[in-house]
Amino acid sequence: MLAVVDCNAFYCNCERLFRPDLKNTPIVVLSNNDGCVISRTPEAKKFDIAMGVPYHHISKLCREKKIAVFSSNFALYTNLSHRVMSVLKSITSRVEVYSVDEAFIDLSGARDFFHEGQYIKAEVERLVGIPVSIGIAPTKTLAKMAVEMAKKSHFGVISLDTKKKQLDALKGLPVSAVWGVGHGRQLRLQSIGIKTATDLMNYKNPLLLRKNLTKLGEQIQDELNGIQCFPLGERTEKKKSISSTRTFSQASYDKIVVSQAIATHASDVACELRMQGSVCKKIAIMIRSNPFQSFHEQYNGMLAANLLTPTSNTFELIKIAFELLDEMWKHGISIHKAGVFALDIQDEHEHEVDLFAPIIDPRQAELMRTIDCINDREGPRMVRSAACGTDNKAWAMRQNMLSPRYTTSWIDLPMVR
DNA sequence: TCTGGGGTCCTAGGACCC
DNA sequence: TCTGGGGTCCTAGGACCC
Numbered sequence: 001m002l003a004v005v006d007c008n009a010f011y012c013n014c015e016r017l018f019r020p021d022l023k024n025t026p027i028v029v030l031s032n033n034d035g036c037v038i039s040r041t042p043e044a045k046k047f048d049i050a051m052g053v054p055y056h057h058i059s060k061l062c063r064e065k066k067i068a069v070f071s072s073n074f075a076l077y078t079n080l081s082h083r084v085m086s087v088l089k090s091i092t093s094r095v096e097v098y099s100v101d102e103a104f105i106d107l108s109g110a111r112d113f114f115h116e117g118q119y120i121k122a123e124v125e126r127l128v129g130i131p132v133s134i135g136i137a138p139t140k141t142l143a144k145m146a147v148e149m150a151k152k153s154h155f156g157v158i159s160l161d162t163k164k165k166q167l168d169a170l171k172g173l174p175v176s177a178v179w180g181v182g183h184g185r186q187l188r189l190q191s192i193g194i195k196t197a198t199d200l201m202n203y204k205n206p207l208l209l210r211k212n213l214t215k216l217g218e219q220i221q222d223e224l225n226g227i228q229c230f231p232l233g234e235r236t237e238k239k240k241s242i243s244s245t246r247t248f249s250q251a252s253y254d255k256i257v258v259s260q261a262i263a264t265h266a267s268d269v270a271c272e273l274r275m276q277g278s279v280c281k282k283i284a285i286m287i288r289s290n291p292f293q294s295f296h297e298q299y300n301g302m303l304a305a306n307l308l309t310p311t312s313n314t315f316e317l318i319k320i321a322f323e324l325l326d327e328m329w330k331h332g333i334s335i336h337k338a339g340v341f342a343l344d345i346q347d348e349h350e351h352e353v354d355l356f357a358p359i360i361d362p363r364q365a366e367l368m369r370t371i372d373c374i375n376d377r378e379g380p381r382m383v384r385s386a387a388c389g390t391d392n393k394a395w396a397m398r399q400n401m402l403s404p405r406y407t408t409s410w411i412d413l414p415m416v417r
Numbered sequence: 418t419c420t421g422g423g424g425t426c427c428t429a430g431g432a433c434c435c
Numbered sequence: 436t437c438t439g440g441g442g443t444c445c446t447a448g449g450a451c452c453c
Contacts, residue, residue: 031439038439054438072439099435099442182433214445216432245440292438339440 010101011039117157141223144179173197244268245339265340266321273312281344290336
């Protein structure tokens with residue numbers, strides 16, 4: 001049996017720790033530049049404040065309803081996240097930190113799962129002060145469903161430790177509520193007659209399931225049936241890609257301003273690389289204009305360079321990033337967002353350091369241009385750059401940038417912190 | 418000149434998640 | 436006026452080798 005421990009409205013409750021007077025007040029926390037809502041308490045949800053809405057759409061409501069609004073403070077959230085995780089590690093030896101506000105833990109030693117869950121919840125709240133919900137089940141997928149129920153329940157803990165409880169929990173849930181089933185997979189499942197979580201659990205045609213959902217479909221189905229496919233991992237492994245990107249508070253035409261941002265991002269990425277003892281074999285930079293100002297000429301570019309000598313050296317990475325920026329810079333277009341990506345990451349000691357080797361592969365004299373597009377009158381085209389691992393289609397959907405058949409779905413997409 | 422099969426590696430792209 | 440940031444995994448298909 002395993003459990004997922006999920007902090008309730010994590011960022012909001014981090015802020016609340018220092019503002020006990022806001023105990024029952026609705027709170028929202030905003031993203032970088034106070035752009036949009038990335039966390040909100042149940043009290044704020046009652047005003048229909050959705051995840052990801054632009055703040056300027058709800059600022060009036062916030063004033064009227066006296067909703068407390070915070071700019072984000074990620075240093076604080078990271079710190080409190082570590083504290084929560086160490087409490088969990090002190091209680092159970094096997095903890096998989098899944099995200100800043102979520103962890104899977106092993107509960108196999110417990111005699112009474114529900115009471116163990118309550119104990120853990122109480123300990124986290126006592127020692128850190130962050131309220132959590134806990135879902136307990138034989139598999140991660142079921143535990144995720146349990147924790148969703150737990151958030152709405154009085155105790156904040158739900159244990160699906162018997163088959164009957166599991167069946168009851170799935171009853172009536174749409175298949176999109178299953179962990180790992182997003183909009184695209186939901187449509188594919190619908191096309192073969194699977195509409196609810198129970199449908200998926202009982203589906204009898206593994207070939208068709210695999211055809212539509214690849215191997216993952218069968219795994220999710222097994223997990224719903226209590227068969228573990230995604231075992232608890234320790235997750236101490238190193239990151240496989242590292243990025244640093246930021247929207248400017250004010251878009252800029254100035255190459256110097258953008259260079260400064262690029263240098264900062266490259267330096268951050270280099271620092272992260274060294275912290276995990278890695279080097280990267282490929283570096284990419286991204287600059288783009290503001291897609292919301294569709295009346296302006298748009299630019300969305302990404303350029304990558306393969307490195308002959310993998311590195312995590314700040315100066316080397318900044319130098320290459322600047323070369324890339326030179327290569328792709330477009331005069332007369334205001335840049336709204338910029339970023340640096342470290343790709344093809346490998347262990348530091350895995351490659352031999354040759355101090356005299358050139359950094360950029362001379363065989364690739366001209367830098368690899370992966371994306372470079374300027375839109376015409378029809379509005380920005382989003383082109384995905386594969387290597388960076390970003391999800392431009394989902395992103396474009398959220399931004400209402402794709403055709404109308406997509407725009408209706410963007411609200412379904414999880415917009416998360 | 419034509420024809421064959423099998424394997425591995427790499428990359429672009431799709432989908433999801435928090 | 437004002438719309439975030441950071442990740443993972445899987446697969447198809449092409450390049451290349453024998």
